[in-house]
Amino acid sequence: MSQPVILFDLPSRDPCKCWSLNPWKTRLLLNFKGIDYKTEWTEYPDIRVKFQDKFPIPEGAATYTIPTVKLPDGKYITDSIKIAEYIEEHYPSPSIHLDSPYVPKIQKLIATLMELGTGLRGVFLALVPERLLNPKSVDYWMETRSKMLQRPLSELTADERGGKAWDHAAKSLHEVTRLLKENDGPFFAGKTVTYADFYWAGFLLFFQRFGTEVFEKLISCTGDGEGADNVHLKLLEAVKPWSERDDH
Known part of the structure; x- marks a missing residue:
């Protein structure tokens, strides 16, 4: 059985639920595509600690950010639009029409x-x-x-x-x-x-x-x-x- 995608999201106060705009975009996308995933809630001060030994800060970014996903092959992708581009390419159906005007x-x-x-x-x-x-x-x-x-x-x-x-x-x-x-x-x-x-x-x-x-x-x-x-x-x-x- 393949490993699920891991979605790193920001927790809220109880009841803990998705709240932030950018993670919402990725969560909606994963749900729409029917991709198997699990959420790993990560508080703001823990983001850098969690990722700094896993991958370098993306070029042009000021720091590590959420949403980030870990793919079944162990690859990490951060930034909601980059995640969307990867998901659309590798899980093309149903399409999310990233080229829509x-x-x-x-x-x-x-x-x-x-x-x-x-x-x-x-x-x-x-x-x-x-x-x-x-x-x-x-x-x-x-x-x-x-x-x-x-x-x-x-x-x-x-x-x-x-x-x-x-x-x-x-x-x-x-x-x-x-x-x-x-x-x-x-x-x-x-x-x-x-x-x-x-x-x-x-x-x-x-x-x-x-x-x-x-x-x-x-x-x-x-x-x-x-x-x-x-x-x-x-x-x-x-x-x-x-x-x-x-x-x-």
């Missing part, structure tokens, strides 16, 4: 949404340690993200933590809504699943983990109402076969 469009919109000034960076920088991380990872998050921000996270303003951040994000969220409505969904390409769907579903699932009020605020900023006909909620419903496995 929706993939770069959603990548660009999510990049905008993950920044300060144009998106929701301040919202999740504050909420991740407050609502999701185990104590072991909180100090790591506060130190590394404060360094990225070039000021302590405690100095995030009320507008950066919410307020105007949602107003800034609305433009990009409305554009995602427009793209989801270009075809007769529930996916960006209509009835065909592409990797763009896992990008966006991962983003939605990430914000869903912050709690009902945060997720409802996100949905209310999409410009598509809050009922069952909301195209973002329809996408989440459509990916349920691949998002239900979130804790192992």
Whole structure:
């Protein structure tokens, strides 16, 4: 019997479930492809320790990251898009259509949404340690993200933590809504699943983990109402076969 793929993912507080955007993309992909895998939960401070003797930091990367997968042949691949490229090549059916024109469009919109000034960076920088991380990872998050921000996270303003951040994000969220409505969904390409769907579903699932009020605020900023006909909620419903496995 061949060994399963090992997915290295970030744990959450109990009940431990997948929460972060990038691991979600890989988890959705593995579930969609029907690939045998098991999860190895790894706290932030343990990532480097776990990988430094297994493979070098990838060229162009600042440090070791999650998601990382260990393949049955012992090879490690890190970075969600590189994992997706490998999986699509070696497990081609069903295809995830990495060449879909929706993939770069959603990548660009999510990049905008993950920044300060144009998106929701301040919202999740504050909420991740407050609502999701185990104590072991909180100090790591506060130190590394404060360094990225070039000021302590405690100095995030009320507008950066919410307020105007949602107003800034609305433009990009409305554009995602427009793209989801270009075809007769529930996916960006209509009835065909592409990797763009896992990008966006991962983003939605990430914000869903912050709690009902945060997720409802996100949905209310999409410009598509809050009922069952909301195209973002329809996408989440459509990916349920691949998002239900979130804790192992």
